Amino acid sequence: MREALPVACAVVTAAAPAPRAAPSGARAVVAGDTLALEPRAIVRWPALGFHARDPNAGSLVLEVGEGAGRALLLADVDSTVEASLVPGARPAAFKVAHHGAATSSGRALLTRARPLVAVISCGRHNPFGHPDPGAVERLLASGARVRRTDRDATVWLELGDGGVREIPWGRTPTSPRVMSGPRQAAAVHSAAAPARW
Numbered sequence: 310m311r312e313a314l315p316v317a318c319a320v321v322t323a324a325a326p327a328p329r330a331a332p333s334g335a336r337a338v339v340a341g342d343t344l345a346l347e348p349r350a351i352v353r354w355p356a357l358g359f360h361a362r363d364p365n366a367g368s369l370v371l372e373v374g375e376g377a378g379r380a381l382l383l384a385d386v387d388s389t390v391e392a393s394l395v396p397g398a399r400p401a402a403f404k405v406a407h408h409g410a411a412t413s414s415g416r417a418l419l420t421r422a423r424p425l426v427a428v429i430s431c432g433r434h435n436p437f438g439h440p441d442p443g444a445v446e447r448l449l450a451s452g453a454r455v456r457r458t459d460r461d462a463t464v465w466l467e468l469g470d471g472g473v474r475e476i477p478w479g480r481t482p483t484s485p486r487v488m489s490g491p492r493q494a495a496a497v498h499s500a501a502a503p504a505r506w
Contacts, residue, residue: 320344324355324367338369348468349375353394354386365407372396378468380404381422388415396422401473402466403427403453409440419451426473427453428464435459 323337339357344350354370361367368384381396383406391406392415400422406413409429427448431439440457448455456464456475463478 320369322355322367322369323357324359324361344371348373351397353381353396354384354390356393366390370394372400374401374468376470377401377472378470380466380468380473381424383407383413387412388417391415392417394418399423401425401468403448405429405440405444405448407439408435408437409444409457410437411441411443413441414444414447416447419447419453423451424453426466426475427455428466429455429457429459431457431459433459 319332319335320338321335323339338344338352339359340352340354341357342352344352351372352369353372355361355367359367365385366387366389368386370384370386370390371382373380373382376398379396379398379400380402381394381400382404383391384404385407387407387410389412391413401424403422403424403426405427408431414427429440429445429448440459445455458464465476465478467474467476
């Protein structure tokens with residue numbers, strides 16, 4: 310990232326017990342709340358009135374961006390929560406829920422959303438065995454290009470009017486891959502076009 314992002318307002322999920330480290334004045338948010346307009350960030354979960362003992366079930370799901378350049382950040386929810394999510398339109402990218410656990414990436418959400426790229430954030434040799442092979446298979450069957458931090462290291466995506474493009478991390482972005490359809494990629498930018506967040 311080229312510049313720091315200022316924190317305008319701290320938020321916490323209204324569904325789970327308040328975190329001990331929540332800053333004073335943090336605002337509790339629920340589905341439908343708008344956190345920012347530039348870039349647009351809308352809370353998609355937790356639903357109003359939802360309460361859970363399991364903090365994963367009440368974790369904050371965000372939809373960020375607009376039009377073809379939108380991402381659904383699924384936090385640690387499971388497929389039962391995913392099934393109730395209603396994304397605004399087809400997201401270009403998913404941050405896969407719960408590190409790709411067996412209970413994530415349910416068919417109900419994947420059938421509706423059909424992301425172009427799905428990023429699974431998990432450590433190499435993690436003790437939980439994430440990601441689950443069944444979750445990865447469901448993502449691939451939905452047409453998503455699956456990227457995994459345990460194998461691919463840092464995954465850098467840029468979202469914009471043209472959708473999502475992958476920037477090769479640690480190298481000059483001479484020919485980023487643009488995801489324009491399931492498993493399709495094309496180089497469209499030159500080295501003279503700097504990546505911007």
